[in-house]
Amino acid sequence: MIPRYSRPEMTAIWSSETRYAIWFEIEAHATDALAELGVVPKSAAKSLWDWWATKPAIDVAAIDAIEAVTKHDVIAFLTWVAENVGEDARFMHQGMTSSDVLDTCLAVQLARASDLLLADLDALLAVLKRRAIEHKLTPTIGRSHGIHAEPVTFGLKMAEAYAEFARCRTRLEAARAEIATCAISGAVGTFANIDPRVEQHVADKLDLAVEPVSTQVIPRDRHAMFFATLGVIASSIERLAVEVRHLQRTEVLEAEEYFSPGQKGSSAMPHKRNPVLTENLTGLARMVRAYALPAMENVALWHERDISHSSVERYIGPDATITLDFALARLTGVVDKLLVYPARMQKNMDRMGGLIHSQRVLLALTQAGVSREDSYRLVQRNAMRVWESDGALSLLDLLKADEEVGARLSAAELEVLFDLDYHLKHVDSIFARVFGA
Helix, strand or coil: CCHHHCCHHHHHHCCHHHHHHHHHHHHHHHHHHHHHCCCCCHHHHHHHHHHHHCCCCCCHHHHHHHHHHHCCHHHHHHHHHHHHHCHHHHHCCCCCCHHHHHHHHHHHHHHHHHHHHHHHHHHHHHHHHHHHHHCCCCEEEEEECCEEEEEEEHHHHHHHHHHHHHHHHHHHHHHHHHHCEECCCCHHHCCCCCCHHHHHHHHHHCCCEECCCCCCCCCCHHHHHHHHHHHHHHHHHHHHHHHHHHHHCCCCCCEECCCCCCCCCCCCCCCCCCCHHHHHHHHHHHHHHHCHHHHHHCCCCCCCCCCHHHHHHHHHHHHHHHHHHHHHHHHHHHHHHCEECHHHHHHHHHCCCCHHHHHHHHHHHHHCCCCHHHHHHHHHHHHHHHHHCCCCCCHHHHHHHCHHHHCCCCHHHHHHCCCHHHHHCCHHHHHHHHHCC
């Protein structure tokens, strides 16, 4: 992943140094278990940990140089450890296969990445809740098909996003649990040369579950579900980002990204304040979603294993998690500093001459004894005049002047139907559903 869209803590999970450190722990824990079972000398396990306790620098270049000859990364790593540990290193990797190390390591990395992403979601949820409460009763127009519909509040928009990202968090917790599995089962997964108790020991030490049937690899449906979940979270990021982008359009301008001192919007036009952060989030979301498909294609491996998945995961493991981590942090910053313009929201609601209250009039006419078809006709014929005047005419005034409407509803009754607060009477109930009492 390019540094521009990376954050250090997540990036560190995918470094070569971290990967080799996890490999060592897997091998050393397995050797401990083998020693307890009497398969290898206890002194061998102790030698590994004694060397590790000296906090040796992992020489990535040296391991890479060995791999250039062996053409096998795990063998290159084991060779490098043996060169440093000495004779006892020959007892490492007893009965194990490369996938035991690689797949278990990937599980650890994805679990750690999940923990960072869950923390990112917690930070986003906290900001969304704060902004929702802040604008709980800030009225704004709701839109369907991009067209004015009926009033909502800006707080409801934030509450809706909160509920969506709360679902995202629940899904990610489940995906983390599903991906955090250990396999130390040997060639083709039969435990022929290694006791299942070794696998359980390693799993316990690394806080992983045991894979029930691992063939020679952990089944990739787990990984497919994990990356699909990241893709769904990315889509939720894009949905909120697109909302901000629409609200920032000049002819709307109900909210906009914070524009910092010294910031420039355009190299050509000094007046520009563009929604660059949310546009960036739309692009990042596309990338995270793109990693879900190859993860699904990785599910179908040949027989007990092949490595067609390997190159894919070397890309998508780091890139999907690093990108999503960055995107969640960026979205949190956008929401935290989002500039909200209640006066503009009210102005936009008022610009179409009261059309946003048409349904209340329709329903009132039906309650007054007019058929639904005739009620719709009476309201629509007046509403279309207001629409075609671009809001210069008033729906309330036209309805008061309409004899057929007046025969059923008095001017006073019509005026009550244009009360904005009517549309906000259940906001408290919705908030209680989202945030609790």
